Amino acid sequence: MAAVVGTQELRPQVLPALAVAVCYYAGARLGLLRQVVVENVVVMPIWPPTGVAMAALLVCGLRCWPGITVGALLAVLAVNAPGPDLIGTVAGNTIAPVCALLMLRRVGFRTDLSRLRDGLALVFLAALLAMLVSAVVGSSMLLLTDRLAAPGYWRVCLAWWVGDAMGVLLVTPVLLLPYQARWPPxxxxxxxxxxxxxxxxxxxxxxxxxxxxxxxxxxxxxxxxxxxxxxxxxxxxxxxxxxxxxxxxxxxxxxxxxxxxxxxxxxxxxxxxxxxxxxxxxxxxxxxxxxxxxxxxxxxxxxxxxxxxxxxxxAVGRRFTSSARNAGRTSAGPSAGPGAERSPPAQDGG
CATH class of the missing domain: 1.20.58 (Methane Monooxygenase Hydroxylase; Chain G, domain 1)
Known part of the structure; x- marks a missing residue:
């Protein structure tokens, strides 16, 4: 049964995946409004699509991963022309939030963030650890395709990593709010x-x-x-x-x-x-x-x-016991004292 459930969860659905792709691309367009150039590479201080992808996986499950892939493809094409690094970058942007979801499930993460362990898991597992995947893969693809010089690799990788992590830490909790808000306040x-x-x-x-x-x-x-x-x-x-x-x-x-x-x-x-x-x-x-x-x-x-x-x-038990004792005394009759008179025996007539 566990294998069947896992297979069904991995099966993509068109509408959720399409919605995730649209939201991912919209977040990318917002993130592209503010850019910083590091080592001739454009990086975003906050990358909202990672928060969108993380929230979508937490709400919809693994079945929405194709939407993340499509959204990441459109986002990369909006920044760079198609090249050999396209597949690696898209794969890294897809694998990173999926790894984050698997790790969060492993530790029993709750989307309401009502425990300190949930906040720590989102920070260290989803944001800091999992987003290393997309940063390392993306920077490595730029290095392999000669679009990034070797001395600037770690600077670009660090900026990429922090931008993705900020997207998870700042955007994901906000997108999860509708599922925990109490109305009307x-x-x-x-x-x-x-x-x-x-x-x-x-x-x-x-x-x-x-x-x-x-x-x-x-x-x-x-x-x-x-x-x-x-x-x-x-x-x-x-x-x-x-x-x-x-x-x-x-x-x-x-x-x-x-x-x-x-x-x-x-x-x-x-x-x-x-x-x-x-x-x-x-x-x-x-x-x-x-x-x-x-x-x-x-x-x-x-x-x-x-x-x-x-x-x-x-109290009821004591009352019941007292009533039982009184009832027993009443049925036995009054006890004869030492000075009580005895009635004479009955005599037969005749």
């Missing part, structure tokens, strides 16, 4: 969410485009969103912050003014990685603690109910 939460959104829209652009280095101002807002809105609030804030910082970095303004492309990438990746890790892991810890507290409260409530039932049962 309370009115009080809407008011606080509106206040948080206004604060983010006012503070983040000021911190990003300031030339005196005020990027640290975004972290209190990120902590606020994680404490009050957990995964939903923190991941949305992290994505918004990273997008604004990426725009400023690729325009070489604000804190990135006067930096070289390599320095821009290092500073940008450090900020995006810190924001993504803070949002994901902090919200996962808070969610896990709240779930644990609710489980303990529920267990205590159930224990109180059990003790109350036991107490009521003991």
């Amino acid at each position: 309370r009115l009080g939460r809407w008011r606080e969410a509106l206040a948080l959104a206004l604060a983010v829209c006012c503070v983040v652009p000021l911190a990003v485009y300031s030339a005196i280095g005020l990027l640290f101002l975004v972290y209190p807002l990120l902590i606020w969103s994680a404490l009050r809105f957990r995964v939903a609030g923190s991941t949305l804030c992290a994505l918004f912050m990273s997008v604004l910082v990426t725009v400023a970095a690729t325009d070489y303004v604000g804190s990135f003014k006067g930096l070289t492309p390599v320095e821009v990438l290092l500073k940008l990746h450090a900020f995006n990685g810190t924001v993504a890790l803070t949002a994901l892991l902090l919200s996962a810890v808070i969610t896990e603690q709240r779930n644990t507290r609710r489980s303990v409260e529920q267990a205590c409530q159930e224990l109180v109910e059990v003790l109350e039932n036991l107490t009521m049962g003991d």
